[in-house]
Amino acid sequence: MMNTRRRVALAAAAISVTTFACGPKLRPPAIKDSQIDFEERIELGTRALKHLLELQSRVFEVSYAIRVQGASLCGANTAPILGSLHLGPVKFRGRQIQKLAKRTYGGDEELTITHIVPGSPIAEAGVHPRDLITAVNGRRVRKEKHLERALLKGDGGSIRLSLRRTTEDLQIEMPSVTACSHKAVVKPVGRTTTGNLEKNGFFISLEMVQFVESNDELAVAIGHQLAHKILEDQERLVRKNFGRRSYRKKHLELERAADRLGLCLTARARYDVVNAAAFWERLALEHPWAIQSNPINPVTRGPQGVAPHAWIPNRLPAIRRISDELARGREAAACDLSAYDLGDSG
Amino acid sequence: MEEFRAAERSQRGFSGARLATMKSPMPRLRDFLGALLMCALVPQSALSAEISGSVHETPEIQAEIERLSEAGFNLLLERSKRLSRVSEKIRLHGADLCAQRLGPVLGLVVITKKELPLAFHAPVAKRHPVDDSIRVLWTLPGFPADRAGLIAGDVIVSVSGKSINGTGDLRRLRLKGSNSFDRSLPFEIRRGKETLSIDVEIWPGCEQTADIVISDAVNAWAIQHLNVIGVTTGLLRFAATDDELAIVIGHELGHHIFFHQPGGGRGRSLEAASDYLGLYLAARAGFDISSTVEFWARLSLRTKHGLTFHVRNSHPSSRARTIALEATIQEIQGKLERGEPLDPFHQ
Numbered sequence: 001m002m003n004t005r006r007r008v009a010l011a012a013a014a015i016s017v018t019t020f021a022c023g024p025k026l027r028p029p030a031i032k033d034s035q036i037d038f039e040e041r042i043e044l045g046t047r048a049l050k051h052l053l054e055l056q057s058r059v060f061e062v063s064y065a066i067r068v069q070g071a072s073l074c075g076a077n078t079a080p081i082l083g084s085l086h087l088g089p090v091k092f093r094g095r096q097i098q099k100l101a102k103r104t105y106g107g108d109e110e111l112t113i114t115h116i117v118p119g120s121p122i123a124e125a126g127v128h129p130r131d132l133i134t135a136v137n138g139r140r141v142r143k144e145k146h147l148e149r150a151l152l153k154g155d156g157g158s159i160r161l162s163l164r165r166t167t168e169d170l171q172i173e174m175p176s177v178t179a180c181s182h183k184a185v186v187k188p189v190g191r192t193t194t195g196n197l198e199k200n201g202f203f204i205s206l207e208m209v210q211f212v213e214s215n216d217e218l219a220v221a222i223g224h225q226l227a228h229k230i231l232e233d234q235e236r237l238v239r240k241n242f243g244r245r246s247y248r249k250k251h252l253e254l255e256r257a258a259d260r261l262g263l264c265l266t267a268r269a270r271y272d273v274v275n276a277a278a279f280w281e282r283l284a285l286e287h288p289w290a291i292q293s294n295p296i297n298p299v300t301r302g303p304q305g306v307a308p309h310a311w312i313p314n315r316l317p318a319i320r321r322i323s324d325e326l327a328r329g330r331e332a333a334a335c336d337l338s339a340y341d342l343g344d345s346g
Numbered sequence: 347m348e349e350f351r352a353a354e355r356s357q358r359g360f361s362g363a364r365l366a367t368m369k370s371p372m373p374r375l376r377d378f379l380g381a382l383l384m385c386a387l388v389p390q391s392a393l394s395a396e397i398s399g400s401v402h403e404t405p406e407i408q409a410e411i412e413r414l415s416e417a418g419f420n421l422l423l424e425r426s427k428r429l430s431r432v433s434e435k436i437r438l439h440g441a442d443l444c445a446q447r448l449g450p451v452l453g454l455v456v457i458t459k460k461e462l463p464l465a466f467h468a469p470v471a472k473r474h475p476v477d478d479s480i481r482v483l484w485t486l487p488g489f490p491a492d493r494a495g496l497i498a499g500d501v502i503v504s505v506s507g508k509s510i511n512g513t514g515d516l517r518r519l520r521l522k523g524s525n526s527f528d529r530s531l532p533f534e535i536r537r538g539k540e541t542l543s544i545d546v547e548i549w550p551g552c553e554q555t556a557d558i559v560i561s562d563a564v565n566a567w568a569i570q571h572l573n574v575i576g577v578t579t580g581l582l583r584f585a586a587t588d589d590e591l592a593i594v595i596g597h598e599l600g601h602h603i604f605f606h607q608p609g610g611g612r613g614r615s616l617e618a619a620s621d622y623l624g625l626y627l628a629a630r631a632g633f634d635i636s637s638t639v640e641f642w643a644r645l646s647l648r649t650k651h652g653l654t655f656h657v658r659n660s661h662p663s664s665r666a667r668t669i670a671l672e673a674t675i676q677e678i679q680g681k682l683e684r685g686e687p688l689d690p691f692h693q
Contacts, residue, residue: 040665051647192562207562207580210648285418286579288463288560291411314407316414 053085055209056186057115060085062215063184063222064117065269070226073265073337074180077200077233080151080159081179083120084127086111086144111141125174127163134169135162151176182229184222192283194225202229217279219271224262231257234340257340259319264334267326274327277319412468419469422558423483425582426455429556430486432591432633433575436599437551439630443623443690444603448521449553450531452546453489456480456502458513463560474499479536480510494533494546501536517555517573521548554602556595558582564648566594568601575599584648590641592633597624621667622674626690629678636679639663639671 064083071078111133116123133141136150137160151159154176163170187203189195192211196202202225204218212218231254267273284290322334430453438451459467459476467476474481479501485492502510510516519531530545554573561578569576575598577591585591600620629635643663681688 044664048647190563211562281414281417284414285421286562286583288418288422288465291414291418291465314404314410316410317406 052186053114055206057085058215059184059186059204059209059218059222060115061117062219062269062271063226064120064179065271066219066223066226066265067179067182067184068177069268069270070180070223070230070265071178073261073335074182074230075233077181077230078178079148079181080154080156080176082147082151082159082161083117083122083177084113084133085115086133086147087114111144111147121159121174121177122161125161125172127161127172128165131170132164133161134164136160180226180230182226184225192286194221196225196228196232202226211283212279216272216275219266219269220262220273220276220279223264223266223269223271224258226265227258227261228254230261230337231340234337256315256318259315260322260334261337261340263319263322263326267323268335272327273323276323277316280319281316415465416469419466422466422560422579423455425579426558427484427486428588428591429558429577429582430455430484432588432631433556433595434486434489434551435631436592436595436627436633437554438549439551439632440596440599440627441551443627444552444599446522447553447603448550449519449555450521450546451489451549451551452491453486454482454491454496454516455484455486456513456516457483461513479503480513480516490547490549494544496533496535496544496546497537499537503534503536503541505531505533507532514572520553521550552599552602554599556598564645566598568598568605570602570605573602575602584645585641587637589628589634589637592628592631593624593635593638593641595624596626596628596631596633597621599627600624618667618670621671623690625671625674625678626688629682630688635675638675639668642667642671 064081067074068081113127113129113131113133115129116127133147135141136147137154139146139150139153141147141150154160157176158173159176161172161174163172181200183201185197185201185203186206186209188206189203190207191205192207193205194202194208195205204221204225208221209218212221263273263276266276326334434451434453437449441448457470458480459478462470462476470476470483482491482496482498482500482502484498485496502516504510505516505519508515528548530547533544533546535542535544554568554575556575556577559576559578562580563578564580564584566575566577566581575595577594577598581594582591585594597620600623601616603623604616604619625635625638646663678688
C-alpha cells in the first residue's frame with residue numbers, strides 16, 4: 001500500500017516542481033493590509049478591550065475582597081476603597097487602546113466606571129457602570145490618583161460621591177470601606193506569574209489570569225502576591241537583619257512566609273483554599289525548572305528568569321497543611337503577623 | 347567559585363538575549379536550547395552542592411521532588427506524543443505540496459540528555475540511561491518506526507551509514523538525490539548490548555518536523571533555518587482539540603512551503619497564503635477545520651499583541667481574514683463533498 005502511496009507522492013512532487021516553476025500559481029483569497037480600515041480597527045480594538053476589561057474586572061473583584069478582608073494585616077498601608085473599576089487603571093501598552101477605551105466609554109474629562117463589585121457599598125448605592133465620577137468628598141477628580149487622594153481626605157465614616165449619569169448630576173453618600181492600598185494590575189508579561197510593582201501594587205500576569213481555572217485559584221495567586229507586598233513592607237522595617245542573610249535563604253524564607261500569609265488572606269476573603277496546593281503543583285509542572293533545581297541558581301533557573309513561583313523545598317506539603325488548617329476554621333497561626341519571624345537575625 | 351562566576355556571566359548573557367527576543371521568537375528558542383545546553387554542561391558536582399544543601403535532605407522532600415518530576419515529565423511526554431500524532435499525519439498527507447523538500451515521516455519521539463530539562467533526568471533514568479545518545483522514547487503506532495519494530499529505549503546509532511549525534515541529525519534526514527528512490531532507510535540500533543540493523547520504510551512527507559518549546563506564551567513559529575515548527579507548551583495547553591492543533595501546524599507548515607516559493611510575499615499577504623495552504627494541509631490529514639475562524643478569534647485574544655491591538659499582531663482576526671478563511675473552508679468542504687482531490691492549485 002505504501003509503495004503506491006510513495007510513488008504517487010514522488011510523482012506528485014515531480015509535478016509540483018514544475019508547477020511551482022511555471023505552472024498555475026496558488027490563488028488564496030486576497031487580503032490587503034488596507035482592507036483593515038479605520039472602522040474595523042475600532043471594531044477589533046473594541047473586542048480586545050472588552051475582553052481586557054473582563055479580565056481586569058475579574059481580578060479587581062477577587063482582589064477587592066482580599067484587600068478589604070485583609071486590611072487589618074496591612075498595617076499603615078490602608079486606604080478607603082471604592083468597589084468600582086475605572087478606565088484609569090487600564091495600563092496596557094499602546095495609546096491606541098487607551099484612545100479606543102475613551103471612545104467606547106466616553107468621558108474624556110472624568111473617570112468612567114467600567115465595573116462595580118457586587119455587594120460593595122457603591123453597588124448598594126445604585127451606581128452603574130458607565131456612570132462618570134466627577135467629584136469625591138467635594139474634590140474634583142479627573143484621574144485615578146486624584147481619586148485616591150480625595151478618598152484619603154474623607155472623614156473616615158462616609159464617602160460623598162458626585163456622579164454624572166448621561167446628563168443628570170447625582171450626589172451619593174455611602175459608608176466608607178478600608179482596604180489594603182496595594183492594587184492588583186493585570187499586566188502582559190509573557191509568563192504565567194505574579195510580581196510586585198515598584199509602588200503600591202502588584203501585578204497578575206495576563207497569562208496567569210488565563211491559566212487559573214476558577215476564582216478560587218485566582219484568589220490563591222492574588223493572596224500570595226499581596227502577602228509578598230505586606231511582607232515587603234515588614235521587611236523594609238527589618239532590612240538590617242536581612243542584610244546578614246544570604247539571598248537564597250531570604251528568598252526561600254520570604255516565599256514560605258508569603259505562602260502562609262497568602263493563604264490566610266485568601267481564606268479570610270471566603271475563597272476556597274483546599275485546592276491551593278493542587279493549583280501551585282499544576283503551575284510547577286508547566287515549568288520544569290521550577291521542580292528540582294534551585295530557583296535562584298542562575299545556571300538551573302531556566303531560560304525565562306526565575307521560574308515563576310518555583311517549587312521550594314517542602315512547599316506543597318506545607319501549603320496542604322496550612323490550607324487544611326484554614327479550611328477547618330483555624331486561622332490564628334497563619335494570620336498572626338507577629339508570628340512571622342522576619343526580624344530574627346539568621 | 348569559578349563556576350559560579352561563569353554562571354553569573356551566563357546569566358547576564360541570558361538576560362541580554364532575553365531582551366533581544368522581545369522582537370523575534372527565534373532567539374527565544376536559541377535561549378531555550380542554550381539553557382538546556384547549560385544544564386548539560388554544568389558538572390553535576392557543582393549542582394549537587396546547591397541542591398543537596400541542608401534543605402533537600404529529608405526523605406519526604408526527596409519523595410516530593412520525585413513525584414513532581416515524574417508528573418512533569420509525563421505531562422511533557424503526553425504533549426510530545428500529541429504533537430507527533432498531529433504533525434506527522436499532516437506532514438505525510440502534505441507531501442506533494444512540499445515539492446522537492448521531502449523527508450521521511452518516521453513517527454518518533456526521541457530524547458537526548460542535552461535537550462532534557464534537568465528536572466526530568468531522574469524520571470527518564472528510571473526507564474533508560476540518560477546519556478548523550480539519541481534514544482527512542484516513543485513510537486507513533488502504525489507509522490514506519492513502529493512498523494519496523496523500534497521500541498522505547500533503542501539508541502539510534504546511524505541512519506544510512508551516517509552517524510546520528512544529535513536530534514538535529516535526525517531532523518536533517520532528507521529524501522533527495524541518491525536516496526529519493528529508495529524504499530527504506532537502514533537504521534543501526536543499539537538495544538541493550540546488541541546492535542541491530544533495522545530497515546525503516548520510507549514514507550515521504552514534508553521535511554519540516556514539529557518540536558515542543560517549553561514556554562507559557564501561546565505561540566508557534568515556522569523556524570526557517572532550523573527547518574522546524576516550534577510549538578509552545580502554552581499553545582498545546584490552549585488548543586483543546588487535535589483539530590485546533592492541526593490548524594496551527596498546517597498554518598506553520600504553510601509558512602515553510604511559502605518560504606521556498608519565489609516571491610512568496612511578506613506580512614499579511616504571506617499570512618493569507620499560509621492560512622490557505624494550512625487549511626488544505628489540515629483537511630488532507632483528515633482534521634476537522636470547521637472551527638478555524640472561531641479558533642483564530644479566540645487565539646487573537648490570548649496573545650499579548652492581539653489583546654493590546656498592537657501593530658505587531660501578525661494574526662488579527664480581521665473581517666478580511668475571516669472572509670478569506672470562510673471562503674477557503676467552503677472551497678475545501680465543497681471538494682470533499684464532490685470527492686475531488688484536495689489540491690490547492692486547482693480550484
